[in-house]
Amino acid sequence: MANTDTKPGTMNPVGKSVQRLDVMEKVTGAAHYTDDIPFGNALLYGRVKRSTVAHGLIKRIDVSKAKALPGVKVVVTGEDFPNLIGLYLKDKTVFARDRVRFVGEAIAAVAATSEEIAEKAIDLIEVDIEPLPAVFDAEFGASKDAPLIHPDLANYECPNFIFPVPGTNISNHFKIRKGNTEEAFKKCAVIMEKKFRVPHVQHVPIEPHIAVAQVEPDGDVTVWAASQSPFSQRSSFAKALGVSESKIRVIAGYVGGGFGCKAGVTMENVAVALASKSGGRPVKVRLTREEEFFTNFVRQGLIINLKIGCDAQGNVLAMENNQWWDGGASTEYGVNITRAGGYNSSGPFDIPNITTNAMCVYTNHPIGGAYRGFGMSELHAGIIQVMDMLAEKIGMDKVEFLKRNAIQGGDFNVTGMKMHPVGLQECIDKVAKELNFSVKEKASSPTKRRGKGIGIVWKAPSMPPNAGSSAEVRLNEDGSVTVSVGGQEIGQGTFTVMAQIAAEALGVAYEMVKIEGPVDTRYSPYEWQTVASRLTWSMGNAVRRAAEDARKNILEMVAEAWGENPANLDIKNGYVVSMKSEESISLKNIVVYGIPRPGDQGWIGGPVLGRGTFMPSYVTNLDKDTGQGARAVVHYTTGCQGIDIEIDTETGKIEIIKAVSVFDVGKAINPDLVKAQIEGGFIQGMSSAIFEEMKLVNGVMKNPSFVDYRIATTADLPRENIAMFVETAQDDGPWGARGIGEHPMTPTIGVLANAIYDAVGVRVSNPPLSAEKIYLAMLEAGVVS
Amino acid sequence: MGFHQISVKVNGNDEVVTVSSNMTLLRMLRESLALTGTKNGCAAGECGACTVMLNGEPVNSCMVLAVEVDGQEITTIEGLAKDGQLDIVQKTIIEKGGVQCGFCTPGMLISARALLNRNPHPTEEQVVEALVGNLCRCTGYSRIIESVQAAAERS
Known part of the structure; x- marks a missing residue:
């Protein structure tokens, strides 16, 4: 409550941990969240008819029985909405038209006077699909042998920093050619090469996606949505309907968790499509938890092959980095995730010679979208481990190795951009000290093994330059x-x-x-x-x-x-x-x-x-063939994470004794909120690293529920989850601040894998780092029998 | 589908509601009584966002049929504060910074209050156990657990 007289209030609040407003x-x-808004009896409920086939041609859609069901007011199909939409690459339509490209793709939708009637009507829609050969592996998808999922790729509209390869399934091929990688590898004392696979995971906000749309008497459309991006949604709705932005109004209240999946547009377009034909009645579409798991944006899978070499003194000289992103059936957002995988491909390391091929590949999997630090958990999962392997191979202290190679202010980074001042050295020191990293500690019982892992990350805001x-x-x-x-x-x-x-x-x-x-x-x-x-x-x-x-x-x-x-x-x-x-x-x-x-x-x-x-005015495009340019991004947030664990050799179960995360936030406007982001981000990273994987079999998600797709609960916490920050001011940030929301989860897969290796001497490198996987790896390596 | 008139005490108020046979307690609270603080996160009894107290015990209201609560007592998040005073669990979750997006918060607070009602001084393990069915994707839980312990210390 604002009150000038009775309360002194908090003056000069920047840098103070004031209580949250909300x-x-x-x-x-x-x-009030979107589902809490009352719309009265006029409200119609929308449900979606979805593809059960991963790839196929639509031969027939018959909606006549659904239309005839009492209570059904609207039925729409792809015929009604031909426009191509998408945030970066315009490669999708609201409903599948001639072909379906993933299990769960919207084919038609119904609005009815109750959810039950809408559900019944969906079952009455008849769809015949002629199956086509499908692609379920990104590396295969990028090959010449793969069936084409988007034969029209050459005609899709995209900005000039996205590079599709027409005639293939590669919707963006981002390249880095810095220095001379081939020559540099010849000078390396040690070279390590490893291929990693990071599975699809889901964001899992506790609030499922929801949107309500209504056409006003003047023809304008109002949309209430759980949304991270009301303005870009407005633009997308306008394009889907073929009207101008001013005809659309998006109202977005509190969001019950987003993590990227409520950015851009997915299911919201269905509500808009139904409302455009409902005669002014509002239409609500709310995803079930099952739909939430695979019909919306997912964190796309990644196959990455990393080859990194260093000299005898531990200076990293060269990196070869090949990435196949499993973009799914549409890569409207995924092309930019791939781009981020490319221009961040060195990780926070000063590497003079780099060759990167970051490829976004169409597959017949769910559609990839932004997920908290998109691309960075996946990319760093591999880099953090290979750097650990290199340090060990040349016999160097791991902290020393990181500090020697960590990017510093003034370095010219992977894209040729001159780095702004970064406090990464300080972050590494703080983690090492807090975790007693150099001290090998004893396990709490003879059947347990103790180990520590460490790793560093960076991430820039991945967004258009303007x-x-x-x-x-x-x-x-x-x-x-x-x-x-x-x-x-x-x-x-x-x-x-x-x-x-x-x-x-x-x-x-x-x-x-x-x-x-x-x-x-x-x-x-x-x-x-x-x-x-x-x-x-x-x-x-x-x-x-x-x-x-x-x-x-x-x-x-x-x-x-x-x-x-x-x-x-x-x-x-x-x-x-x-x-x-x-x-x-x-x-x-x-x-x-x-x-x-x-x-x-x-x-x-x-x-x-x-x-x-x-609006930043200084970001420049990168050269198409080399990925080099004056300034690829606005800035980087960097940080370090260390984890101390015990592994039960009888079960393979990880127990985290202590996790320490330190990030350079420039300036903590609200120190307690910064710490809350770091703590919560670590647990989300831990959850995805240990438990989470969308089990996709021939394009079908086999575990779309909280029972089968487990996320961390109160019973899975580390004994200590320490969050700290350093403050190296950002020149154009308010009081020097830069972002911290996404970064805390990005190191966790790699750091945990390093800790597992330190504990049991076996490298379990591909998440989820489950007890089963660790136990079987120990068994195979003869650590246990 | 049949309809039934039921009598139920919600947050201390006597209510008479007409419900259909297949209506869940969650839908009755949100749609018939406009108590939208109780959240729908999965409708399958897996996330805990819809937790309310049924005769003092925490239940997933998506797993209870409205007809089952005829003659029973329900407490929702809207009923935690009394006479304009926040419940101690509400105060301490604010103090400890255990709220982010807020969507799990109502269910979390109901589970916490139910725990403290049956066990005013729980151990940390008991708090962890009482909240294990309430999923949160934002906070990492530790501040929420601390807030329940702090509430126990102060009550």
Whole structure:
């Protein structure tokens, strides 16, 4: 509650662990998520008819029986929606048209007066599909022998930084050619080569995808959605319907977990398609948990072959890096994940000679999309292990090896970009110290083995070069502040951080600031997407500028009233104060009504409104053949993770004694929220590393439930989960801040694999690093019998 | 499909509701009584987001038929705070920073309150066990576990 009089409030909140803005709503059940919005009796319920065939030609769709079922109001198929859509590569339609490309693909949809009727109607839709040979392996898919999944690839629209290879299943081939890798390998004392397979996993937000769409009387379409990207969704809906953006309005309240899967558009288009033919009735589509697992974006699988060499002193000289990304049936988003796999392909290492081929491959698997640090968990899973193998092979201390090769400010990295200052050395030191890394510790019982692993990561926001942010700051009669943004609160705490930034920049207490919600594309300022760990940095800059703009307006108003220079005025704790005259005036009322001139001779000022925008202007494209350029990305967040484990040799089960994660966040605007991201990110990384895998057999997911696809519970936690950060300021971040949301889960697969090796001397390299897999590996290696 | 009129006490209020034979308690709470704080995460009894107290015991409301609660007492997240005062488990989860996206929070808090009602001073293992059916994808759980322990210490 904003209250200027009774509470002192938190002044200068940047750098302080203030309480989250949204907690009262969330602990009382009052917070509104999309499924909680009442729509009354007019509401129709949508369900989707899905393909049970991985690849095939649609020969016949008969919806007549479904249409005849009482209560069914709308039935739509691909015939009604021919437009190609997609965020980066326009390669998909709302519903399959001539062919299906994965099990779960939408073929038709029904809207009815109840979920039960809609479900029954779906069963009445008849579909004949003639099966085609399918692709279930990305490496095979990239070969000449593979059947083509998108024969029209050459005609698909995409931006100029995506490189499809028409006539193949490769929808993006990103290349790095830096230095002379072949020659450099000849100079290496040790070369290690290993192939890794990282399986498909699912994001598993506890809130399943949901969207409600309604056509207004004027023909405009309103969509309520659990969304990380209301603005890019607006654009996608417009393209799907063939109308302009202004005809679409997206309203997005709290999101019950996103992790990337609610960015871009997947099932939301179905609600829009149904609503476009429902005569103005709202249509709700809500995925079942089963559908959530495989019909939406998944984290795509990766096959990666890594060859890395170093000299006798432990200097890494060369890397050859071949990646086959299992993009699935559409790679509208996956092409950019592949690009990230390419321009990050060195990991956070200074390597002078690199050859990378990052290939996005169409397969008949579920569609790959963004998942928390997309590409980076998968890429680093391999790099962290091969670096560990190299250090061991040349007999060098692992921490020393990392520190010798870790990227530093001033280095020219894999794409030729000059690195900004990074605190990676400090991150490594902190992990090594906290974990007593150099000390081999005893296991707690004779049947257990103890081991430690360490690894480093980097990640840049993976986004178009011109992803923009904007913000508005308004002041109210009571001196409180309303901030409008288009970025989404998905649990990471961004609204809290934005309030801190606005309060600090303006000179009011944190408690005086509210963030306007829900985000509504009709009224909220533009934000590209809530992805890429970019909001604190990008939207934070916009909010800071908006608050500074408002501050400038206020100071000019008061300066005029007092006959002073604005430079001599300041705003402190909600008061404008003069450093010269020591006069002061409360923001209350003047920020709306202005200040009367002396002798009632008119008024000065008026309602205060500050505006701010931010868009990076310096990111350049990379050369198509070499992947080199001046500045590939805005910046990198780097970090180090170390894990101390015990393995039960009787079961293969891992117990994590201690996990330590340290990241360079530039500046922690809210230190406790930074730590919360790191802790939670570690557990998500641990869960995916140990337990998670979508078991895909001939394109069918065999484990689409929480019983068969297990995620970490309270019973699976490390004894200690330590989160720390260092602060090497980002030159264009607010107070030096850069993002941290995604990074904490990215090292965990590789670091755990290193710890397993340290404990039992067996390299179990491909996740999930399950007890069964570890036990069988120990058995095979003769560690146990 | 048949319809039934049931009487149920929800958060201390007597309610009379007409429900269909196949309606779950979860749907009754959300759709008939507008108590949308109880969340639908899987509708299969696997995630715990829909946890409510049935006569003081935590249940997955997606696994209970509305007709079964005729004459029973239900407590939902909306009923935890009393007279405008947050329950201690609500206060401590805020203090410990155990809330992120908030979608698991209502179910988590109900499980925590039910635990403390039957065992005011649980061990850490007992807290872990009581919350094992409540999935959370954001927080990594440790702050939530700490918040329940803190609540126990203070009550």
